Amino acid sequence: MAVRTYKFNDTTQLSPHFNVKEFKCKCGGSHDILISDELVDKLENLYAKLNCSKIIITSGYRCSNHDKNVGGSGTGQHTKGNAADTCCYGQDGKPISSKIVCCAAQDIGFSGIANITTAYQYTHVDVRSGSKWYGDETKGNSSVTSDFYTYFGTKKESDSMEMKGIDVSVHNGVIDWNKVKAAGIQFAILRAGYGRVASQKDKQFENNYAGAKAAGIPVGAYWYSYAVTPDEARLEAQVCLEILKGKQFEFPIFFDQEEKKTLDTGKANCSAMIRAFCEVLEKAGYWVGLYTSRSCLSTHIEDDIKTRYAIWAAEWASKLNYSGSVGIWQYSSKGKINGISGDVDLDTAYVDYPTSVKKAGLNGFAKQTAEPTTTTKTEPNKTVTVSVQIGDEIYKGTLTKS
Ligand SMILES: [Zn+2]
Ligand SMILES: [Zn+2]
Incomplete structure (x- = not known):
C-alpha cells in the first residue's frame, strides 16, 4: 500500500475517524505531510477493536x-509517514491502558508497537517493513518481547465472550460488507421488516443478508412492531416468518418493541404481545428475543420475559445500567464504521449465539449431532480437499490424512 504526500494545510478525511491534519508535523513548518494508507487502515481497525470513543x-x-x-534519529518511522503516537480513549472517555493497546495493535498486525510513557497512556504504532519492533520506551529502545500478552500479563480477548456488532436497516443505505468485516465487526442484526403486511419487508434486507453472509459476518434479524394487541403481534410473526424463510441466522430473531402507540397499552399488554410473537417464531424453530430500551425493561416488561427470551437492550451510554443479564447491548446510535455512510447503531454481544444456535439446530440450521452424518469416512493416508476458516482467512488446499 502506498505512502501518500499531502500539502501541509490539507484537511482530507482519510477514513471515518482520521483526517490528514491530525498527522501534520508538530514543528510548525509548512512542509508536506507523508501518510501511509496502511497506517490509516490499521488505525481504523484499532479503533474498532478497542471500541474507542476517540483516538x-x-x-x-x-x-x-x-x-x-x-529525541529521534531523524530517519525513524515517523519521518517515513509510517508511524503514529496515539492515545486511545474508551467509551467511558478515559484513556485505555497502553498495555491493552499494545496487545490489540499486535493482533491487528502493526509491525512496530511500543508503550511510550510510564503512565501507560500513549502508544506508538507503525507499519514498518522488515523485522518487527515491539518496544517499551520506558525500558529503552530495544525490542522487549515477541508477544505483548505475555510481556504485560494481559488476558486475550478471546478468553471472554464479547463480540462487536451493528444493527442496520434501509436507513443505512447500501453497505460495503467487506469493509465492515475488515473494520472488525463480528455480527450484524438486520431489520427484516415491520408491521403486519408482507410488502413491508425492509428494502435492504435481501442485500444486507447476502452481503453480510458473503463477507462471513454472522447475522440475526429484527422485526419492528406496530402491534397493539397480541393478535396483531401474531400476525406480525406470520409475516416475519415468510420473510425469514430459507435463510440461516446465527443470532436470534428479535421482536422490536418501542413504538409509542404500543408502549401506551401498558406493561401487561406489552408483555402479552411479546409472548404472542415469540411463541409463533419458536414453534417454527427460531431462537427469539426482545429488543427494547433499558428503561422499558423495567417499566413495560414482566419478569418472566427477561429470562425466558434473548434480551437485546438499548442504552446509549458508556455503561448499561441494568442489573439483569442481557445477550446484546446496543450502546450507541452514532457509530462510524468503514463501509457504511452516516451513523450506525453499535452493539456488543455477550452470548455466543452462533455456537448455541447451530448446536440446537435452530434458525434454519440443521441440528448438529456428535458424529456429523454428512461426513464421509476417509481411509487413512488418503488425500482430502479441505476448506478451513482460520481467523479471517479461508484456507483451501489438500491435506494428506494420516
Ligand atoms: Zn516538520
Ligand atoms: Zn512514535
Whole structure:
C-alpha cells in the first residue's frame, strides 16, 4: 500500500475517524505531510477493536529535524509517514491502558508497537517493513518481547465472550460488507421488516443478508412492531416468518418493541404481545428475543420475559445500567464504521449465539449431532480437499490424512 504526500494545510478525511491534519508535523513548518494508507487502515481497525470513543494522534508525520528535536534519529518511522503516537480513549472517555493497546495493535498486525510513557497512556504504532519492533520506551529502545500478552500479563480477548456488532436497516443505505468485516465487526442484526403486511419487508434486507453472509459476518434479524394487541403481534410473526424463510441466522430473531402507540397499552399488554410473537417464531424453530430500551425493561416488561427470551437492550451510554443479564447491548446510535455512510447503531454481544444456535439446530440450521452424518469416512493416508476458516482467512488446499 502506498505512502501518500499531502500539502501541509490539507484537511482530507482519510477514513471515518482520521483526517490528514491530525498527522501534520508538530514543528510548525509548512512542509508536506507523508501518510501511509496502511497506517490509516490499521488505525481504523484499532479503533474498532478497542471500541474507542476517540483516538488522539499526538505525533504523526515528522520532518527529519523535528524527529531529531524530539529525541529521534531523524530517519525513524515517523519521518517515513509510517508511524503514529496515539492515545486511545474508551467509551467511558478515559484513556485505555497502553498495555491493552499494545496487545490489540499486535493482533491487528502493526509491525512496530511500543508503550511510550510510564503512565501507560500513549502508544506508538507503525507499519514498518522488515523485522518487527515491539518496544517499551520506558525500558529503552530495544525490542522487549515477541508477544505483548505475555510481556504485560494481559488476558486475550478471546478468553471472554464479547463480540462487536451493528444493527442496520434501509436507513443505512447500501453497505460495503467487506469493509465492515475488515473494520472488525463480528455480527450484524438486520431489520427484516415491520408491521403486519408482507410488502413491508425492509428494502435492504435481501442485500444486507447476502452481503453480510458473503463477507462471513454472522447475522440475526429484527422485526419492528406496530402491534397493539397480541393478535396483531401474531400476525406480525406470520409475516416475519415468510420473510425469514430459507435463510440461516446465527443470532436470534428479535421482536422490536418501542413504538409509542404500543408502549401506551401498558406493561401487561406489552408483555402479552411479546409472548404472542415469540411463541409463533419458536414453534417454527427460531431462537427469539426482545429488543427494547433499558428503561422499558423495567417499566413495560414482566419478569418472566427477561429470562425466558434473548434480551437485546438499548442504552446509549458508556455503561448499561441494568442489573439483569442481557445477550446484546446496543450502546450507541452514532457509530462510524468503514463501509457504511452516516451513523450506525453499535452493539456488543455477550452470548455466543452462533455456537448455541447451530448446536440446537435452530434458525434454519440443521441440528448438529456428535458424529456429523454428512461426513464421509476417509481411509487413512488418503488425500482430502479441505476448506478451513482460520481467523479471517479461508484456507483451501489438500491435506494428506494420516
Ligand atoms: Zn516538520
Ligand atoms: Zn512514535
